[in-house]
Amino acid sequence: MRVPPYYERPSVKRFLAGMILGIIIGWFFFVYQYGQVYEGLVFRISEQEAIINGLEDDIELLRSEQSRLNEENEKKLTIQEIDILFSNDRRLRLNQLTLLDLKQQVLHELQDIKGRDIETVSRMSDLMISNLENKVFRTGDKRYQLSVEQVHLHTTLRIYVKIIPSNS
Template identity: 50%
Template sequence: MRIPPYYKRPGWQRFFAGIIIGMLIGWGFFVYHFGTIHDRLIIKLKTQEITIQNLNEDLEELRSTEKRLNEENQKKLTIQEIEVDFTNDKDLRLNELTIYELKSSVINELKGLKGKDIASVAETNDLMLKTIENKTFEIGETKYRLKREQVYLFTTLTLYLKIEIVTG
């Protein structure tokens, strides 16, 4: 058995030449498109790497700035709230209304301190306490004086005061 000689027939020669030329054109088309797509992907990857690097640098800068600002704010905190507690209100057996009125009177005396930074309040701490201690609070027909026992100064100013009834 013999393979027929296709190379001698011009129809088959054109067919095989067309297949080979088509494969070469197809291979060239594939290489061209693969190269352009690969170039685009490399460019996109490099731009994304640069963007990520820039964003990481910005993030580090923002973190350091935030840390610095937090440290500065920690140094310059402000008074947000004022609390008053009486140490001997149970011993004097004062009613709730009297205690509430005394607390509100003291808070009204100190309301100017809200929003001020803790450093300036700490500097004028003695003046603030002398203002409260030297004032006589009149509730109903009874007069009261307050003496400081403890003071805690942070974002909340907490005063522990002793109530004294003024006679005469």
């Protein structure tokens, strides 16, 4: 048995020619659309790369500016608050009023330090300590001297002192 020759019929020839022509037109359409999409993506990527490079430059500029400002601020840090802590107030069994009065007197002695640069205060810390240790503080009818144990310098000046009852 033999397969009939369909390629000799004109309708089959038109059908095959239409399929080949459709494949060729479809292929060109696909290549054109792919090229358009690819070109759009390449343009978008290059646009985004330009934006990213600009933002990275801005970040670098801001970081350098921030580090410069931080260095300047470190040089200009000032004492904002003074905190006096007594180390032996429980052992001496002093009442809260006496402790408050002592604290107020010490803060009055150190009021000039508030608002000064930390660097300046650190240079004159020995003078500040000797000033506190050599002064006799009076509360009511009793006298007390202070012995500075620790000094912590930052925006808050913390001074740890020991209360010594004075005999003179």
